[in-house]
Amino acid sequence: PEYLLNQNHLVMKSIAAQLTHGIYHHKAQEWDQHGKIIAEYIWIDGTGLNLRSKSRTLPGAVSDVSELPEWNFDGSSTEQAATEDSEIIIKPCSFFPDPFRGGDNILVMCSTYRWADSEKTQLTPANTNFRHFSEPIFEAGKDEHPWFGIEQEYTLFECTNAFTKWPLGWPEGGYPSAQGPYYCSVGATVCFGRVVMDVHYRACLAAQVNISGTNGEVMPGQWEFQIGPCEGVDIGDHLWIARYLLGRVTEDFNIGLSFEPKPLKGDWNGAGCHTNFSTQAMREEGGLDVINEAVEKLSKRHKEHLEVYGLDNDQRLTGKHETCDMETFRSGVGDRGAAVRIGTSVNLTKKGYFEDRRPASNVDPYLVSAMLVSTCVAGGEHEEALVEHFRKWRTERAAIEE
Secondary structure, three states: OEEEOOOOOOEEEOHHHHOOOHHHOOOHHHOOOOOOEEEEEEEEOOOOOOEEEEEEEEOOOOOOHHHOOOEEEEHHHOOOOOHHHOEEEEEEEEEEEOOOOOOOOEEEEEEEEEEOOOOOOOEEEOOOOHHHHHHHHHHHOHHHOOEEEEEEEEEEEEEEEOOEEEEOOOOOOOOOOOOOOOOOOOOOOOOOOHHHHHHHHHHHHHOOOOEEEEEEOOOOOEEEEEEEEEEOOHHHHHHHHHHHHHHHHHHHHOEEEEOOOOOOOOOOOOOEEEEEEEOHHHHOOOHHHHHHHHHHHHHOOHHHHHHOOOOOHHHOOOOOOOOOOOOOOOEEEOOOOOOEEEOHHHHHHOOOOEEEOOOEOOOOHHHHHHHHHHHHHHOOOOHHHHHHHHHHHHHHHHHHHO
């Protein structure tokens, strides 16, 4: 079978056909590696948006992250170090089965560190290592068992070449009909990219990433997948690996991928990373009172949260297209135009969770999850170090981007 993905006759061959080359040949996972495994080390680069990775051979299967060795890379090529002192150390944080290579091969999510002294005796977190600073916050709130579910929106682009792209399904150089028929759509004239979504979904399941669902979004060519429930820092590891898997899948299909919060200007929905949050007390009887207390705390720290809730989020949070504007904080039951939404089922059962609709699609999940725990549970403990590190990174990025 073949999948017609857009009106420009961009035809995708069947999944089986896509997997018949190189390492993705259907026989590749059966090749004898003679007891050795391949570990794909993955990290966040200096942009805070992009992932990098490289492979290494290990002598055998791994059962615990402590068995994985530290490694290093050239930070001057990833916007994380100067050429004269370019070595960045990567420390494994978690690992997942590799759905592409199969067998005992693994994907390894890593944190980045640089040398703090010329004698190379002490390490300090690299510029986009927000995981390091989020861990003390999660530790402070661990007794409340904070759960997260993040709705990651993204946009697919047809790539004519490396420099020319247009949203998947859109007429070449033109625009489709207005929004309305594309959300959760079915059919070749309204649904663009389902095969990409489906391969990514199954890759996540094969990698034991805690993916809970997916759907087509409001703007044509836009999709969403949901990660969670995950507790504490795990939400960051699982979402970043899911983003990595999506990048790998779109790479194989020669489809562009964007996490920009407003990929198309005009009367089109932006892309968010709505974050659902609860504590044990919120999930128990009478939890709605605890939810309302948390929402009240969030209302007093609106600007502090928006600061770390993603780049160019002001282009998305305009008060239109199912958003609340940047300057306004309000909550509501079933209100997708609010900053924080309380589900109607939560309001009826008087327990559950709330949805923070403010985070942009390019937000770092370690940041948004840590800030929610800090404000709603931990009382700001350890937050200062996290925010200071973020601000230092943004200052460095602003100088580079000028």
